[in-house]
Amino acid sequence: MKTMLNKLFLLMLLSGFAFAQGEINLTLLSNFDPYPSIGYNDCWGYTAPDGKEYAFLGVLNGTSVVNISDPLNPVEVGFVPSNTSTWNDIKTYDHYAYVVIDASGNGLQVIDLSDLPNSVSLVNTFTGGGFASSHNIFIDENNAILYAQGGGGVRVISLADAANPVQLTTISAPSVHDVFATGDRLYVSEGWQFSYSIWDVSDPTIPALLGRFNTPSSGYAHNAWATDDGNYLMTTEEVPAGKTVKLWDVQDPQNATLMDDYIATATSRPHNVHIKGQYAYLAHYCDGLRILDISDPSNILEVASYDTYPGVGSNYEGNWGAFPYFNSGKVLASDRTYGLFIFYFDGANITGLDDPPAQNLPSEFQLAQNYPNPFNPATSIEYNLPESGEVMLDIFDITGKKVRTLVNQRQTAGSQYRIVWDATDENGKAVSSGIYFYRLQVRGETASFSQTKRMVYMR
Structure with a gap:
């Protein structure tokens, strides 16, 4: 076995x-x-x-x-x-x-x-x-x-x-x-x-x-x-x-x-x-x-x-x-x-959850470019957390209006968190083609992080 x-x-x-x-x-x-x-x-x-x-x-x-x-x-x-x-x-x-x-x-x-x-x-x-x-x-x-x-x-x-x-x-x-x-x-x-x-x-x-x-x-x-x-x-x-x-x-x-x-x-x-x-x-x-x-x-x-x-x-x-x-x-x-x-x-x-092996943890916060980009019908957003914390991942349109919140919760330290956005808003309605921005904000145990990246949706 x-x-x-x-x-x-x-x-x-x-x-x-x-x-x-x-x-x-x-x-x-x-x-x-x-x-x-x-x-x-x-x-x-x-x-x-x-x-x-x-x-x-x-x-x-x-x-x-x-x-x-x-x-x-x-x-x-x-x-x-x-x-x-x-x-x-x-x-x-x-x-x-x-x-x-x-x-x-x-x-x-x-x-x-x-x-x-x-x-x-x-x-x-x-x-x-x-x-x-x-x-x-x-x-x-x-x-x-x-x-x-x-x-x-x-x-x-x-x-x-x-x-x-x-x-x-x-x-x-x-x-x-x-x-x-x-x-x-x-x-x-x-x-x-x-x-x-x-x-x-x-x-x-x-x-x-x-x-x-x-x-x-x-x-x-x-x-x-x-x-x-x-x-x-x-x-x-x-x-x-x-x-x-x-x-x-x-x-x-x-x-x-x-x-x-x-x-x-x-x-x-x-x-x-x-x-x-x-x-x-x-x-x-x-x-x-x-x-x-x-x-x-x-x-x-x-x-x-x-x-x-x-x-x-x-x-x-x-x-x-x-x-x-x-x-x-x-x-x-x-x-x-x-x-x-x-x-x-x-x-x-079972390995301890509160103290995961250090070699498995990323050394820094990181927000990757979405893939695919441009995209249709959906795209993946990945990020790394070197420490546990409160995580928020939001989507905004080109005017700065918030379109959808993808993540709003506490997450443990780890690499390659992967979130899929299906180009819909908070009500499940398909959004229009155009430029959008995704922003990751983390309030960690010892540090904070915020980064925004651009993506393009083509219907």
Whole structure:
């Protein structure tokens, strides 16, 4: 394994991969973007009986099945169409994948994986009990139970016959957005009710409410994931922007206690979180994939990150989902624009974030000339930070009027920060052809920096 990773690292140095921004303690193995004109959403993973590893990539019109056993050369081995939808969720059980989309008439798709790597096949579309669509699902593999958002709450579905699901009952809960189960407990994210509920599902046919707690300051209860021992629950609040990811002690379900919280930047937007061992893997939209050490629940530490979307977006762009459960150490992340990212993460080899090696840091502030220039439809702006600080990158037209702010946040010391401007203003409207200026301002820990450069946009 060590020899292979050394080769991978050398290959990435030689290739000069374009997404090198913000890579900390994560090794990027490859980026797979099979449908760039369509767009993506969630991802999941599967290990076949022969040990080969596969990724499921949600596409806006179906599900792509990708062989990642050679992570440098991912290969699509199947595609299962669906109705068109922004939202897609995928989970696996036995040798089946289960797919839902949030669009009426799609049902619960059951995909047979037994013929991998040759092919996959859609063997059933479950519509029992009026199952027409769902936003999210989760599978309790130990008990062969699938929980699905919808039907006025949560559908409880038996997978005893994995190819032929059977609905057992429905849990009545308000405004359900997502579900997660472990042990005898089910955790329900209740969206616009601004609450999370905890249920006893030791007998899934007669679920019993154990407790409910509210998000502080009316944050949208988006998703939740429990630690392996079930003692702590991490939650995300997607709306409004700036809501932190929170870690709760839920050992007493009637008295959930907030232990600590985290957010990448003050105005960013967390999406989905997954937990494996002592690490939480956070899909953080425009802030990419963040890995958090939660071994001390009262002190969440960010230990790794990678920005899958180096451009500037609406806060709903970027990293949608993650999958950290391969035994090989591979981690998947799905980006709405750029598709599937395959990483390697080794928690035993984390370097300090507060004191990065001096040889990796630039010796001075530097703002590079944008490239290409002139440009159409987009251009890249790169800069170096010899020390951490508050960073602002603005675009101005020839009259001096500010057109757009591309960066306004604290950033750590590092080289080749890369920002993409797509020639739109703050409202997403395309700007006119002409001369523009970009200005970088940094208020560092010991020094300040300001520089302006000229560029030309040609429509």
